[in-house]
Amino acid sequence: MIASPAPAFFETHPRGHVNLMTDTVIANLDINDLRAITRHLVSMTPLNAASFCAAARARLKQTATKATPLSDSSQLFVVDAEAESSEPGPALAPLLARARAYFGSGLGFESLKLLEDVVNATADHEWKPEGAMADSLALVDADISQAIQSCTDALGSGAMEDRTSARLILDGLFDALTSCRIAVEGWGGEFPFDRGLGNLNYLRNTLTV
Template identity: 40%
Template sequence: MCESSDSDALRIFLLAKIQIRNVMVDTFLANVEIDEQVYPQAPSTNRLMQTGVKVPTSQAALFKMLPDGFSLPAQELGGALRRSRTLYGAGMGFAGLGVLTMVVNATVGLRWQPDSAMTDALAAVDQDISQAFQSAKEELGGGRVSDIDVARKIVNDLGAAIKNSFEDAESWSGEFPFEQALASLQYWKF
């Protein structure tokens, strides 16, 4: 009877380990673009992906304008957010903030309806900025920032973008989408 319960416990343990691995693989597959999975690249190109920060080529491509004058997130926004999350998740918070600054800048001049896909996407950007700030704080605290002036410029550029977005949202009586990012920015001085 003891052997049976031991083997049952072992079976349950092994199944739990397999399920955890499957969740990790599923998470990876959900967040990676197909091109990254199957496209063969030379080793020199792979090295550039690790050392250079890839940003979307055009801010205009991040959002699409509808005929009624409102905007929706474009597919390219998802790629920019994945890139930012990869950077700040790897401890490169300032690089992630650089990508997110471009996203915030791209919202200036746009209009969106309340409770739309656009407001959901901008709420995700707001959360990502807060997470990237936390990563940047850890990067700074860990002594991994090689040029403090570049880091300050990144934060100042983001601050200017958030300010422009705030003023733009006020001009058309829209809801300002980056309140949490603004609070994080105001309380972090370095």
């Protein structure tokens, strides 16, 4: 069955126009084809990349209020009683995907709020040094570092003008990371977010309010 044209991208009409046939193609393309075409268009000129990120930021800000809040952090990680270790839960991948969309489009500070939830949830668990949990936490550490870079870029470009709010977000993540490190070291584990904490401390030390 042919899908109907996609719903409006923005609540107010953006500049330009997507005709019916083009919209029908967008609505019916396989997701992998759509990604390939998008990457091709974005790579053609720097202006395309900038326009794409601007549109992504607008869309993410528009849908932020509609996104399902993380009401139960217990679904980020789950305990495998048989293995005597925690494992990634069903809520982790969707949350990380949204965080990556945020920092990838320039919304680094928004992504840190999501990643702070992951750090806080991590503090409640124990895991083996190798396995799915350790691998997932290594990815989260990399995500934190990339989000910090996105924050640095936003501050440098002037896109983030409210430096007081920026400081509060950074301090919140710092507190979460510090508490997590204490909890992990308490059961003899290896703190998984060293790289992220190091990058965070550098930005906190250079940020003036």
